[in-house]
Amino acid sequence: MKNKVKAVLMDTGVDKNHEYLKDNIIGGMSFSCDDEYITADDNYEDENGHGTSCASVIKREFKDVEIFAVKVLDEKGRTNIQILEEALKYFLDKNFRLINLSLSVIENExxxxxxxxxxxxxxxxxxxxxSLANGFEKSYPASFDNVIGVKGFILEDENSFWYSKDKxxxxxMDNNPYMNCKPGNSYALFGKCNSQAAGKLTGKIARMLSEEPEMTFESLNDKLERMARRKNWTxxxxxxxxxxxxxxxxxYDKNSPILLKTADAVKEALKLDKSDGIYEYGLFSRKIGLTYDNxxxxxxxxxxxxxxxFDYPNISRYDFVSIETLTDLVAKTLSYQKDNI
Incomplete structure (x- = not known):
């Protein structure tokens, strides 16, 4: 029998009413700075979207995770070290084993x-x-020896990760972008960043803790190293x-009805006038204009x-790279739904 695992997500808050997340959000709170004092309240509405995206990354790895959202970043993704310190101290005596952070301090002083x-x-x-700060080799608390630091990269395959407890x-962690939640029951591609990588590892650890609830920091380090594709790298x-x-x-044949119908849908959604380019260029090219947000x-x-x-959370960037990959996604979805009527 698997045990429930409660994870603290310290970020921009979360959309607790999102259809994909609402059954996993068990509560939340926020910490902010008011006239040089740190205050706490129960409003953890996500005005940025980053926290909601990270929550869906965690859930994709372990669907039964229970998430307690802690808003420590404002609508522009900003905070200060005092807010972070007070938020962390709050959980010293609370019944949560796992804390996910996608924020960083650069100055070690x-x-x-x-x-x-x-x-x-x-x-x-x-x-x-x-998560390590994007574009930096060192940031805190990711680089502390009492914290598991995570960096995203494109690895051998999507399920790969490298791990060395001595680094x-x-x-x-592989960080190929997937469709992740946005506030307002929406989705967008989110990834190729260290935040997604940290959320992915948090979800994997939550699954491990559900199976071995007494696992310590040290034994977790050992197990992750054994599971890793690589233990040493440069x-x-x-x-x-x-x-x-x-x-x-x-x-697909160029006259295939499913290909033509898929192409029509893309042209309508992106308001494209010309028809030929959609078969010649990648969908993310400037010629076509697909973006992570649309x-x-x-x-x-x-x-x-x-x-x-569609099963949005299981759709990745690779499903959008060409009109053929998108058509294949449609074909597989049609086949799945036909088989499960």
Whole structure:
């Protein structure tokens, strides 16, 4: 029997009413700075969207996770170290094993107290997972030895991760973008960032804790290292790590009804005038104009044309790279729904 795992998500808040997340959100609160005082209240509405996206990343890895949302970032994704410290201290004696952070401090002169708080949380059996600041080699608390630091990269395959308990940033997690939740029951591609990578590892750890609730920080480190594709790597190894999407060229005849209908839906959603380019260029090219933010509009248009319902959280960037890959997604969805009527 699997045990319930409660995870604290410290971010911009979360959309507790989102159809995909509403059964996983067990509550929340916020910390903010008011006239030099740190105040707490129960309003954790996500005015940015980042926290809602991270919550759906975590759930994709472990659908039964229970998420307690803590809003420490404002609508522009900003906070200060005092807010973070007070938020972390609040959970010293609360019944949560797992804390996910997608925020960072760059200046190491300011982090002594933060390090001490993370140490106390570790002593209490808490496991903190934190993303490295995008574009930096070192940030805090990700680089602390009492925190699991995570960086995203494109690895050998989507299920790959590298792990070394001896490195400052212990985990390199594959971060191919997926459709993730946005406030207002919407979705967008979210990924190729360290926040997604941290959420992905948090979800994996939540699943592990559900099976082994007594697992310690040290035993978790050991197990993750055993599970990892690599335990040793250099920057050159990262630079050499590549994976290219399959554009599925010529998978469908150019007169195939499903291909033509899919192309029509894309042209309508993106308001394209010319028809030929959609078969020649990648959908994310400037010629076509697909972006991470308008993929949802394309999917909604396809749902209307084909009378289907997509499983959004399991759709990745690779499903959008060409008109053929998108047609294949439609075909598989049609087949699945036919088999499950």
């Amino acid at each position: 300011e982090v002594e107290d933060l390090y001490g708080i993370c140490g106390k949380l570790k002593e209490k059996g808490k496991i903190i997972v934190c 400052d940033i212990q985990c390199i 920057e050159k190894d990262l630079e050499a790590s590549k994976r290219y999407p399959d554009f599925k060229k010529n998978l 993929c949802f509009e394309v999917l909604k248009k396809l749902e209307g044309k084909f009378n289907i319902k």
